[in-house]
Amino acid sequence: MAHHRTTTDVLVVGAGPVGLSAAAELRRHGVHCRVVDRLPARLPYAKAVGIQPRTLELWDRMGLVRAVLEAAVPIRGQLVYTDGEERARIELEMPPEVPYGFAALPQYETERLLEEYLAGLGTVVERGTELVSFDRDRDGVTARLRTASGADEELRVPYLIGCDGAHSVVRKGLGLSFEGGAFPEEYMLGDVEADWNLPHGYGVRSGRRSADGSADDVLVCIPLPGAGRYRMSMRVPPELSAGRGTAPDGVAHGVQDGRAPGLSDLQAVVDRLAPRPARLSRLRWASVFRISHRIVDRYGEGRVFVAGDAAHIHPPTGAQGMNTGVQDACNLAWKLALVVRGEAGPELLATYDAERRPVGEEVLGRTVRHAVHGIEADPDDRRTLLLREGQLLVGYRGGPLAGAPYGPAGAPQPGDRAPDCAGLTTPVATFPLRLLDVLRGRAGHVVLLYGSDAAELSGAAEAARAAGGPPAVVVLPAGADRSSLASLSVPVYRDAAGEFARLYLPDGATGLVVRPDGQLGARFPLGGAAAALSAYLRALSVRPRPSGNGSGAPAGPGGPPRP
Numbered sequence: 123m124a125h126h127r128t129t130t131d132v133l134v135v136g137a138g139p140v141g142l143s144a145a146a147e148l149r150r151h152g153v154h155c156r157v158v159d160r161l162p163a164r165l166p167y168a169k170a171v172g173i174q175p176r177t178l179e180l181w182d183r184m185g186l187v188r189a190v191l192e193a194a195v196p197i198r199g200q201l202v203y204t205d206g207e208e209r210a211r212i213e214l215e216m217p218p219e220v221p222y223g224f225a226a227l228p229q230y231e232t233e234r235l236l237e238e239y240l241a242g243l244g245t246v247v248e249r250g251t252e253l254v255s256f257d258r259d260r261d262g263v264t265a266r267l268r269t270a271s272g273a274d275e276e277l278r279v280p281y282l283i284g285c286d287g288a289h290s291v292v293r294k295g296l297g298l299s300f301e302g303g304a305f306p307e308e309y310m311l312g313d314v315e316a317d318w319n320l321p322h323g324y325g326v327r328s329g330r331r332s333a334d335g336s337a338d339d340v341l342v343c344i345p346l347p348g349a350g351r352y353r354m355s356m357r358v359p360p361e362l363s364a365g366r367g368t369a370p371d372g373v374a375h376g377v378q379d380g381r382a383p384g385l386s387d388l389q390a391v392v393d394r395l396a397p398r399p400a401r402l403s404r405l406r407w408a409s410v411f412r413i414s415h416r417i418v419d420r421y422g423e424g425r426v427f428v429a430g431d432a433a434h435i436h437p438p439t440g441a442q443g444m445n446t447g448v449q450d451a452c453n454l455a456w457k458l459a460l461v462v463r464g465e466a467g468p469e470l471l472a473t474y475d476a477e478r479r480p481v482g483e484e485v486l487g488r489t490v491r492h493a494v495h496g497i498e499a500d501p502d503d504r505r506t507l508l509l510r511e512g513q514l515l516v517g518y519r520g521g522p523l524a525g526a527p528y529g530p531a532g533a534p535q536p537g538d539r540a541p542d543c544a545g546l547t548t549p550v551a552t553f554p555l556r557l558l559d560v561l562r563g564r565a566g567h568v569v570l571l572y573g574s575d576a577a578e579l580s581g582a583a584e585a586a587r588a589a590g591g592p593p594a595v596v597v598l599p600a601g602a603d604r605s606s607l608a609s610l611s612v613p614v615y616r617d618a619a620g621e622f623a624r625l626y627l628p629d630g631a632t633g634l635v636v637r638p639d640g641q642l643g644a645r646f647p648l649g650g651a652a653a654a655l656s657a658y659l660r661a662l663s664v665r666p667r668p669s670g671n672g673s674g675a676p677a678g679p680g681g682p683p684r685p
Contacts, residue, residue, distance in 0.1 A: 130156045133279045137247045140430030140447035141285030142236035147455030149243035160252035168228035168313040168353045172441020176513035178222035194225040198323035203397045210498040282426045290432035302416030308358040310383045312408040315350040318400035328395045341395040356391040383408040421475040434482040437493035456638035467663035477518045525644035533627035540636045545619025567592040573631030574602035582651035583612045589655040
């Protein structure tokens with residue numbers, strides 16, 4: 123039996139979409155990590171398939187989104203049938219300023235693209251390697267791994283992230299509670315093709331209602347890449363449900379052991395519930411699964427954290443689970459990077475739980491309601507419903523990192539998502555850019571300075587440098603004279619279409635801090651830039667350092683690591 127003792131900055135346990143996103147963000151911020159997964163290969167199952175607009179924005183900033191867009195298919199809406207009659211046609215049409223719509227991609231394809239991206243940053247997933255146990259102390263974590271060869275390895279790391287799913291070893295090792303419950307029903311999942319003539323790109327929810335209005339029988343179909351291909355879910359017939367017990371850890375969630383459904387099992391439900399006759403074919407994969415709804419009492423302790431299904435599990439309604447986990451990963455990764463590089467104090471890591479656990483609680487409650495009553499019963503107006511389902515309303519106002527509000531009513535404030543906008547121009551490019559184009563590849567914070575006075579902009583840019591080094595980008599009003607800003611040593615874009623002004627509602631000359639996860643950290647008048655930036659960086663516990671990359675950490679693809 124071999125024993126090894128090596129070190130890296132962070133150990134990520136679990137190579138699903140959440141663990142891979144966490145590792146990719148850590149590497150992009152110049153932090154070394156190892157990623158281990160107990161499975162010898164990616165599972166060829168279309169489990170989590172929905173990709174939300176907010177996730178695509180995060181992957182855009184990483185530089186991954188093009189590969190995803192080329193592989194995914196759009197989800198244009200949902201057709202809702204009850205007792206054989208069409209009850210609703212939900213169009214998933216986002217406001218024009220939102221750059222991405224809803225998409226679908228089998229989970230194994232999402233994992234492949236993330237894994238390839240991560241390999242390009244120098245980190246390869248260690249397959250067949252299992253976390254057996256770990257101990258933690260004030261200075262780090264000692265993890266015990268069992269490798270694919272059967273050898274035992276002892277690894278000493280400063281930090282550990284558990285992205286290891288509903289039956290998380292990391293969560294159990296931390297002793298976190300995982301309160302909630304489970305739906306009594308079992309469901310079938312199938313990756314299959316249907317020859318019906320329903321509109322392309324629309325999901326289907328067709329069911330029957332019991333006397334109390336709850337769902338009695340239901341068929342849910344999500345389009346996948348390929349002609350007529352869907353991931354279908356439906357109730358399990360009694361002959362497939364018999365003899366199934368509770369998981370050893372008491373968490374009955376996910377794919378269950380036992381006989382998998384066949385094509386005839388799925389066809390029987392489609393014959394009973396489909397809004398139009400359809401013949402199923404080409405069954406790629408099928409399983410029986412259970413649904414629980416649970417959340418931990420805290421998202422981490424000391425140097426160990428949980429994210430994704432290790433922290434919260436809930437119904438798949440609205441494809442919220444994987445996407446919420448990816449946002450967990452991105453929120454934690456940039457904070458952990460600052461601390462690992464010695465540019466922030468460890469107290470910053472407490473904001474991960476403070477910001478993300480309320481989001482997990484809201485998602486859990488909403489997905490349970492939608493699973494029981496259907497998304498069409500949601501009382502919110504259509505625009506709010508779509509933005510929330512697209513995870514574009516996730517925010518941290520009033521949280522520990524949200525600076526003081528500033529500006530008119532309705533303006534994006536600290537803690538909110540930083541809206542994307544189109545119509546930004548430069549003298550060289552012959553086409554307009556989006557704000558996402560400006561932010562893409564920048565791993566750290568970015569300070570946006572809106573105004574036209576050269577002296578005021580120069581002073582604010584210098585305040586940003588003096589406060590700790592976040593790069594500044596100037597956005598000029600549409601009619602401003604660019605020639606007077608020739609001496610500025612920062613990038614300058616013109617708000618030619620006026621969309622930045624329309625969406626951000628600047629109150630005169632205004633500055634904004636965009637966090638690495640695309641949320642606003644601060645908003646301030648340019649004349650008060652120095653004080654506002656210092657206050658925000660104090661909230662991060664950022665420690666002053668010399669200009670340039672003085673951390674000793676390797677630079678990520680977006681340039682030297684920055685706060």
